[in-house]
Amino acid sequence: MGQKLQQHRRFLLKAITAAMLAPRIVLGSGVTNPEVVIIGAGVAGLAAAKTLRDKGISFVLVEANFRIGGRVYTDNDIFGVPFDTHAHWMMISRKNPLIDYAKDNGFNIYRDLDKRKYFVGDREATKDELADLRGSYQAFNKKIKNSVYSGASGDDDNARTALGEDFFNSPWGYTVASDYGVWNMAENSKDWSPTDWWNSIGGDNWFCAEGYGSVVAHYGQDVPVALGTAVTEINWQGDGVKVVTSAGTINAKAAILTVSVGVLAAGHIKFTPQLPVEKQEAIDGIDMAVMNYIGLHFTDDVFNFGADTYVYQQQHDENGVGYLANLNNTNLVYGYVGGDQAKALENVSMDTAITYGLDGVKSMLGNDIEKKFIKGHATACGKIPFYEGAYSAAKPGKQPMRAVLRETLADKVFFSGEATHRTQWASVNGGLYSGRDSAVQAATYIRRIS
Ligand SMILES: Cc1cc2nc3c(=O)[nH]c(=O)nc-3n(C[C@H](O)[C@H](O)[C@H](O)COP(=O)(O)OP(=O)(O)OC[C@H]3O[C@@H](n4cnc5c(N)ncnc54)[C@H](O)[C@@H]3O)c2cc1C
Structure with missing residues (x-):
């Protein structure tokens, strides 16, 4: 127990130190021992966090990078005009909540x-x-x-x-x-x-004059995130999950994992015990296209x-x-x-x-x-x-692996992110929906075991 407390304090202290350097770093609702830990503050992680907050479930959202948004980012410095370095089409207007979000928040969006x-x-x-x-x-x-x-x-x-x-x-x-x-x-x-x-x-697709990344940054601006905090291990043995990060270990009842399938395939996150064979096959079957x-x-x-x-x-x-x-x-x-x-x-x-x-x-x-x-x-x-890489693409013959990828591990590790969406994979909207869905499932699980 003493060791656990020490780890939590280390986590908190590192986060606070980084907060003085980084523009934004706050632990979710001040909670360091949350019900849910969300890994990755791309659009899926941000949507998951907002959903859990609405449902009154405590969470910590950790992000390896020093900014939010993941694969949606607008750079205004390179050319002096908005340049989306990754996603820039606001896809499938009838299915993309960010279109209305952008309109409601004064962004200049228009149809492609x-x-x-x-x-x-x-x-x-x-x-x-x-x-x-x-x-x-x-x-x-x-x-x-x-x-x-x-x-x-x-x-x-x-x-x-x-x-x-x-x-x-x-x-x-x-x-x-x-x-x-x-x-x-x-x-x-x-x-x-x-x-x-x-x-x-x-x-149909839409463009945003200020950049798609600006919309997602705005969408996530009120979400507390521990930036610069990379997850290196997820231990899903026994009760709950232990998530080892570069700033210490977080103990939670469940985890929502939104990192790309490329990050999973590269083995940047260790699973203890190892992932079941079929889950690993799913990761290998879905390529990270470039x-x-x-x-x-x-x-x-x-x-x-x-x-x-x-x-x-x-x-x-x-x-x-x-x-x-x-x-x-x-x-x-x-x-x-x-x-x-x-x-x-x-x-x-x-x-x-x-x-x-x-x-x-x-x-x-x-x-x-x-x-x-x-x-x-x-x-x-x-x-x-x-x-x-850029986004997921099932390898020839491996489309069914998406369903295996999104299966929840041991009831408590929720695989999320664009690659897990049934029909809107490889998109920002797909990422957003997957994050929301995972959060709803995680909240149901937390209520069931509490
Ligand atoms: C070049 C390019 C063009 C694209 N074009 C479009 C487009 O026009 N329209 C469209 O809708 N979509 C497009 N996409 C796809 C879209 O960007 C993604 O589908 C979507 O942003 C994925 O969101 P996500 O939250 O699932 O994943 P991510 O955005 O990848 O979020 C995961 C987060 O996890 C973080 N992370 C990674 N490893 C760790 C770790 N170990 N610990 C903690 N955090 C970690 C990452 O930094 C990242 O912030 C494009 C993507 C690229 C790259």
């Missing part, structure tokens, strides 16, 4: 009109080429649907097989495959599961297509960059790279990655466009130990 322009080399695609492109999009949908409905399973449940080599040999095959694949699923066609894709829901942005700031709207225009050049492989030009009239161009190419670019210098993104623009607009280039920045989410 999905305005698109296509290039073939250095010229815009002709009418006939665009008609051909539409055919490729239709073929894509049909082939992916056929693969799912024909029950493709195991290794055959991959988009490359589903689409077939003829599709990739057609003029727009790689462009359409890149649009849905590397620039969306953040995986090459051979690596993503049509079944997983088919089991997700889509809808999507990065090459932000390119210009002196003006270089494409001259107006704000928020997607610009895609005809692709001949899956290594290319998809662009979103002139976001919210800021002259900022987002270049999207995903899958194998994104991983490769993480292993070169940022300057090389920026040049790669800029070369893509030059190949459409000519070399002189560089005269209007101010500055670039390339993200590398696969190199960030707090995430280990």
Whole structure:
């Protein structure tokens, strides 16, 4: 008992010391021996905390990083205009509570009109080429649907097989495959599961002029969080849970775990006893896909297509960059790279990655466009130990593993976060809902055992 008390005090003292350095660090409701410990202050952890607070359940929310928001963050310094370094589409308006939250709190949000322009080399695609492109999009949908409905399973449940080599040999095959694949699923066609894709829901997207990260930071601003507090072990033996952190051990009745599946796969958190085999298989079956942005700031709207225009050049492989030009009239161009190419670019210098993104623009607009280039920045989410990638994507044949991943361990360790959502995985809204759901389940459990 004496040792336990000492650990708690150490935890509290470290947290207080850090509070003097960090802008925000408060222990949940002043409780160091809470009913629930929430691990990770991304949107899932923040939603879980708000839900538990509403239900009168005590909690401590710990976060390894020195800020909240996790994979939703707006940087205003790099370009002097809002730059979302991770999530930036506010997805599925009818299912995304953050849309109303943003409206109610004075954020300037607006619908993404999905305005698109296509290039073939250095010229815009002709009418006939665009008609051909539409055919490729239709073929894509049909082939992916056929693969799912024909029950493709195991290794055959991959988009490359589903689409077939003829599709990739057609003029727009790689462009359409890149649009849905590397620039969306953040995986090459051979690596993503049509079944997983088919089991997700889509809808219209919105943008926030101040950045999506600003909305989530606002959403979490009143939630007490112990920042800079990394969890290294979860001991779920016996009664309750012991959560070992860089600032001491927290004893709780239950834990809500919201870290990414990439963090789990990397083994940054030790489980004592080890996780059951099926849980470990689920972690291994769900990949942490990699999507990065090459932000390119210009002196003006270089494409001259107006704000928020997607610009895609005809692709001949899956290594290319998809662009979103002139976001919210800021002259900022987002270049999207995903899958194998994104991983490769993480292993070169940022300057090389920026040049790669800029070369893509030059190949459409000519070399002189560089005269209007101010500055670039390339993200590398696969190199960030707090995430280990961008978002979850079930490996071929492994879609059912999402259900196993979200199963509660020993009634008291609730697996949460975007990867566990049934249909809205890989999204901020999915993360938010998963956090809420886990908190409701945790509250029910706490009431049952109290
Ligand atoms: C490049 C990119 C683009 C994206 N684009 C979009 C988009 O446009 N729209 C959209 O809706 N979604 C998008 N997403 C996905 C979206 O960002 C995530 O699905 C969502 O933010 C996940 O929230 P979460 O709370 O589940 O996980 P996280 O945000 O990862 O939260 C988990 C938290 O746990 C913390 N943590 C990790 N390890 C530990 C530890 N050991 N101890 C304590 N804390 C720890 C992390 O620092 C993090 O804050 C994108 C993601 C990326 C990376």
